[in-house]
Amino acid sequence: MSNIGSYDEVYDKFDWQQAKNELEYKDGDILNIGWFCSDRNCERGLGDKPAMIWEGFKGEIKRYTFNELRLNSNTYAAYLSSLGIKNGDRVCIFMDKIPDLYFSFIGILKLGAIAQPLFSAFGEEALHTRMENAESVAILTTRKHFRKVRRIKDTLPALKHIIIVDDDSLKLEDREKSFILEKAEQIEHFDIFPSHEETSSVLHYTSGTTGQPKGALHVHASIFAQYMTAKWVLDLTDDDIYWCTADPGWVTGTSYGIIGPWCLGITQVIYDGGFGAAKWYDVLQRHKVTVWYTAPTAIRLLMKDGTELVKQHDLSALRYMCSVGEPLNPEAVHWGIEAFDKPFNDNYWQTETGAIMIANYPGMAVKPGSMGKPFPGITAVVLDLKTHEVITEPNKVGLIALKPGWPSMMREYWNNKKVFDSKFIKGWYITGDRSSIDPEGYFWFVGRDDDVINTGGHLVGPFEIESALLEHEAVAEAAAVGKPDPVNMEVVKAFVALKSGYEPDGDLELSIMNYIRKKLSPLAMPQEIEFMDKLPKTRSGKIMRRLLRAQEWGEEIGDISTLEDD
């Protein structure tokens, strides 16, 4: 019997008060996500229960109970407090998926500061953009990554503390310091910051079509949605061993790699290694993972190694699997059934929504290719693309829109009210994705409504890529679009016009690719560069990205009446 039981019965009756009741929270109480994820579990008698089973890529394993999570996060909170970091300060976490990432995340929340996780593969420019915009006060990082921060710190006047957590033998410069958890005095009691529902908690940057990435700011009330969705969509129960493969640099890795499972008191596996099919099955087998939350790109990579490899492992403990990041194609759903005797259950949400919005549920028939139905408490519709009126006709494509007010809805884009306000039209939050709804109420993703590129389940904004391309010495004009890819759904393709004196050749293409990879991230790196004499532009000089994209996807080019004549 699943946690949710009958979806239809639950959907009709649900109220978010249920989450509050189950978490034993009353309006006006202190609400602190860090406390719920650690201390509360200890008070519930789960202090000795494993919270984290961490495995490194070399096979080393470390286990931490909820009591150790409590103590280690207290210690981080106390240390950061001793530096003068206070409520509302943005504290970045920039490291691989090591235990310190998780302890510090919880510690930052306990302090009442704002956790700002950053993907560990970000290059200097990607780091700088996000840290400058947020005026981040501190960054926790490691020996492997701190030099990127060192190289940009002089242009980040708000940054006061660069804290290296795994090496205290380095020759440190101004504002740099080291903090080794194992050497620090363990803090038994930390005065949790008296946060309330609207106290800011987590800041995740996400890409849009125009401008640089925006910081979606979340609050402690998001826990009500993360708790309920982890319970009903991921179906997590007390005895589960859960593995979320997402990196906490992305919202899945915090909402469902930290907050969701731990506020439920669930043991989770954290694997700090790259992708490898055999290795991943080995992790599933050895740790007897029961619930697995991963991504379509990973699933499609696993498919390449076939079902035989799966069958060589004892995955009898694995009872439920979910997927997120981009629509899970029907072929992948069918393969999951063939390989694991059960489907991957797709679900849909965004950085801005903070928690799962539309999903498949245990006990509900999976329609391969569909993201499922709205979560209880979520009103989801599709709006006419032009009028923004609700479409009632089944199977007609429109913009996915959500009725605002769910607990984990972002409260703002950091310092960007104008763009935040633009996300709401006629009382609806506009996701930027297109979908249809079939007669049974299942949502079917069609595509983005804008130029944002979804590659490997992560959104990258063309503006950020184009801005970086223009900084390359050889580039005069640039456009970045998504092109189809069988594994990643889309990958970045750049169109480039060169400055005089530069010749388009393979070496220059590789040079530009590596330039973007190191400046921004591997995700943003164009996997193909097409050199053109000049890019198609409107008469007002705006590059017509959609024309280039349409060509890549074999779509109708549409209205080109504004195209600049040759």
Add this chain to the structure above:
Amino acid sequence: MDEMEKTILDYVIEEYLEEEDEDEVSIDSPLISSGIVDSFSMVSLKTFLERKYNISIPDDKATPDAFDTVKSIANVVRGFVE
């Protein structure tokens, strides 16, 4: 270590590692499974190999397993150079 392995190792160090971490990687060090080179970065590595050795590596041969060490990468490349 033969010349091809050295060329590939030098490129990996140059492109994917900080200067101070150069000594930590050998031709047998895991690259993909350790996260030094992620699956997206593999594309630029594949592009480098194709340009350098004037070959074309099919996608089904450029897998995370095949690209996990410098040694295994060199074996893949040799299969197309000869």
